Amino acid sequence: MKIRLFEIFTSVEGEGILYGTKTLFVRLAGCPFTCFYCDTKESLPLDSGKEYNLQEACQLIDSNLKKQTYKVNFTGGDPLIQHEAVAELAKYVQGKKIPTYLESSCFDSDRFNHVLPFIDIVKIEFKTKDSKFVDSKHYEKLIENVMNCLKSSVSERKTTYIKIVVSSKTELSEFTNLVSSIFNSVSKHQIDGFIIQPTYGIAEPSLDLLLDLYDIVFPFYPDVKVVPQLHKFIGAP
Numbered sequence: 001m002k003i004r005l006f007e008i009f010t011s012v013e014g015e016g017i018l019y020g021t022k023t024l025f026v027r028l029a030g031c032p033f034t035c036f037y038c039d040t041k042e043s044l045p046l047d048s049g050k051e052y053n054l055q056e057a058c059q060l061i062d063s064n065l066k067k068q069t070y071k072v073n074f075t076g077g078d079p080l081i082q083h084e085a086v087a088e089l090a091k092y093v094q095g096k097k098i099p100t101y102l103e104s105s106c107f108d109s110d111r112f113n114h115v116l117p118f119i120d121i122v123k124i125e126f127k128t129k130d131s132k133f134v135d136s137k138h139y140e141k142l143i144e145n146v147m148n149c150l151k152s153s154v155s156e157r158k159t160t161y162i163k164i165v166v167s168s169k170t171e172l173s174e175f176t177n178l179v180s181s182i183f184n185s186v187s188k189h190q191i192d193g194f195i196i197q198p199t200y201g202i203a204e205p206s207l208d209l210l211l212d213l214y215d216i217v218f219p220f221y222p223d224v225k226v227v228p229q230l231h232k233f234i235g236a237p
């Protein structure tokens, strides 16, 4: 089995509920989607990075793994593009008793369920229509898949949190509908966090908009947090 990796490096986690933790990032190559705020565009081509066999990829993890690393993130690109190989690598990392973490757009719940047994911490990302992730014709299908991934993750009792990236273009009515359908599917006790992440450097939302979005989530989930990408403030990748 082959796997195409774009890069592998240790840094400080800058997003989500575990920001600040020392993390080994395994960035998979390839993502066919088109979010306008994507900050890893170099890794989107399916032929970016370098191809390894599984044994070489495991050796690469070993040689890059620093002492006292809190977790290993499988990120991209979108790791679910190479779901079979990611499952094998995550299984390898779990064997070392280091928590594994999946960062994906959750575009395909079958692929997600294939990887899930080998993942300890899951970020479930809901894209809003203004992200331009997919065209409007395919948007409902995307949300259906993400919702199924969320349900699987909580039913398998993984550490699960929700993230939504928001920009100046995010519409309150669409955001409201999305949040209510999330909490129609899961209860607040089943998730470990809800992060509203503002875009950085492009179509940034105003503070007023962020507070309005916060207020929409709060009645459903009082521990909601607005957290920007903190690694960008310290110049970390």
Ligand code: SF4
Pocket: 031, 032, 033, 034, 035, 037, 038, 039, 040, 041, 076, 077, 078, 105, 133
């Ligand atoms: S899904 Fe992620 S990697 Fe793919 S285009 Fe969107 S932000 Fe970039």
